[in-house]
Amino acid sequence: MTQPIDTSIYAAITEAIQAEAKRLLSEGQVSVVIGYAAGRRKGSVQPVVVSDAAIADKLIFTPASVNNLAVYLTKAKKEIPKSGKIGVVVKGCDLKALVGLMGESQLKREELYLIGVPCAGVLASTVQPDTVLTADTIASKCCECDAHLPTGCDFVPNVTLPTRPQLEWKYAAEIARLEALTPAERWSFWKEQFAKCIKCYACRQVCPFCFCEQCLCDRNKPQMVESTPRPAGNTAWHIVRAMHLAGRCAGCAECERVCPMDIPLNLLNRKMAKELKELYDYEASLEVNEKGPLTSYTDKDDQSFIK
Amino acid sequence: MHPEKQKNDFEPKIIAFVCTWCTYAGADLAGTSRMQYPANVRVLKFPCTGRIDPVFILKAFQQGADGVLVSGCHPGDCHYIAGNFHARRRFAAFRKLLEFIGVDLDRLQFSWVSAAEGGKWVEVVTDLTEKVRAMGPMAEFKELAMEEQWSGAINTSELKEAYEAI
Numbered sequence: 001m002t003q004p005i006d007t008s009i010y011a012a013i014t015e016a017i018q019a020e021a022k023r024l025l026s027e028g029q030v031s032v033v034i035g036y037a038a039g040r041r042k043g044s045v046q047p048v049v050v051s052d053a054a055i056a057d058k059l060i061f062t063p064a065s066v067n068n069l070a071v072y073l074t075k076a077k078k079e080i081p082k083s084g085k086i087g088v089v090v091k092g093c094d095l096k097a098l099v100g101l102m103g104e105s106q107l108k109r110e111e112l113y114l115i116g117v118p119c120a121g122v123l124a125s126t127v128q129p130d131t132v133l134t135a136d137t138i139a140s141k142c143c144e145c146d147a148h149l150p151t152g153c154d155f156v157p158n159v160t161l162p163t164r165p166q167l168e169w170k171y172a173a174e175i176a177r178l179e180a181l182t183p184a185e186r187w188s189f190w191k192e193q194f195a196k197c198i199k200c201y202a203c204r205q206v207c208p209f210c211f212c213e214q215c216l217c218d219r220n221k222p223q224m225v226e227s228t229p230r231p232a233g234n235t236a237w238h239i240v241r242a243m244h245l246a247g248r249c250a251g252c253a254e255c256e257r258v259c260p261m262d263i264p265l266n267l268l269n270r271k272m273a274k275e276l277k278e279l280y281d282y283e284a285s286l287e288v289n290e291k292g293p294l295t296s297y298t299d300k301d302d303q304s305f306i307k
Numbered sequence: 308m309h310p311e312k313q314k315n316d317f318e319p320k321i322i323a324f325v326c327t328w329c330t331y332a333g334a335d336l337a338g339t340s341r342m343q344y345p346a347n348v349r350v351l352k353f354p355c356t357g358r359i360d361p362v363f364i365l366k367a368f369q370q371g372a373d374g375v376l377v378s379g380c381h382p383g384d385c386h387y388i389a390g391n392f393h394a395r396r397r398f399a400a401f402r403k404l405l406e407f408i409g410v411d412l413d414r415l416q417f418s419w420v421s422a423a424e425g426g427k428w429v430e431v432v433t434d435l436t437e438k439v440r441a442m443g444p445m446a447e448f449k450e451l452a453m454e455e456q457w458s459g460a461i462n463t464s465e466l467k468e469a470y471e472a473i
Contacts, residue, residue, distance in 0.1 A: 187409025297392035
């Protein structure tokens with residue numbers, strides 16, 4: 001029996017979010033609040049856009065509140081009206097994505113009202129939504145989380161985050177395991193993983209940073225990435241995706257969560273984050289940076305690999 | 308007049324992505340100076356190393372390249388001020404990604420060759436060609452391109468059981 005993780009504060013957070021949303025909407029401070037509401041399946045949670053104070057008590061926060069709501073604010077997703085301020089419920093990891101989008105001039109801070117959530121962790125995608133949060137059922141990203149308390153938000157429920165037992169860093173362990181293999185072994189590992197891909201592009205749709213109006217991978221003149229779900233095109237797609245997210249990915253692991261074929265996509269993102277930390281001392285953080293590691297340079301960058 | 312051409316069992320295909328201002332001129336200098344270098348290299352001219360997208364390298368491997376060379380101006384000499392500085396970071400990251408996927412990095416070479424360095428161009432191209440020749444053909448991406456359908460395990464025990472039950 002594994003140790004359960006204390007999520008008793010989530011009830012207080014739910015109440016605080018409801019009260020704050022009700023106040024904001026009735027005072028007209030925001031046009032909508034994007035948050036989480038109960039889904040139809042027992043314990044499940046789905047994103048909701050609340051525009052009326054009367055239904056603000058639909059908003060909840062539970063260990064099944066896995067979605068990164070930042071995705072609803074990017075230019076590519078036009079479901080949300082861009083009139084007035086928008087209230088959005090954010091966990092620490094989601095806030096990193098929002099901050100990244102602000103750095104890339106996709107969002108303006110003054111157009112947002114951030115409702116920060118102190119988060120002890122959310123459930124992994126592989127378990128049922130009504131499962132109790134334990135060291136076994138927690139999402140891998142939460143084990144390595146360094147942003148339990150969001151900073152710089154307009155409103156944060158006044159709760160004390162319980163201390164959490166030290167959890168195993170699954171991504172770091174898996175990256176270390178793969179790095180120790182030979183190139184041929186790594187190739188066969190990834191070949192098998194990418195062979196599963198059905199090119200549904202769920203990873204692209206759910207990623208807050210995949211906001212291009214037209215994706216390079218959808219273009220056919222010239223066709224850079226084969227669009228059919230064959231092994232060659234799949235490999236190219238996943239390499240291009242990892243490369244385009246390098247130095248931008250906030251680590252919300254939504255790509256991995258939505259993947260219907262269970263490809264460990266966040267492993268690639270974590271690996272790139274690790275390398276960029278080593279090379280250029282850059283990490284996704286809660287501070288707005290206008291330049292990422294691959295959009296800036298110094299004249300002293302490492303060039304030991306160049307002849 | 309020409310030295311006797313050596314016969315090899317395997318002639319690697321090398322794709323070189325070069326910037327027009329330095330390396331292309333450097334390769335041109337090697338030619339006008341009548342220096343000999345392996346004919347395995349196919350040169351593709353770009354405005355700047357900053358224009359060379361990592362996806363080009365991927366595409367080259369997929370289309371049958373055995374080795375890829377990316378070459379441009381020395382840091383500080385970029386015609387567009389900072390193109391090669393950006394390229395340097397991008398390719399440093401891309402190398403790490405390819406390494407993690409399992410591509411042998413000996414097949415991918417980066418270099419700075421200025422317009423005056425015809426000799427260095429010859430040296431870089433010769434070194435890479437010989438290295439790749441010793442390694443043999445790049446099989447990984449070619450094999451991948453040959454595979455037709457997604458090859459998720461379609462003979463799992465559950466499926467076999469279900470088949471047997473029919």
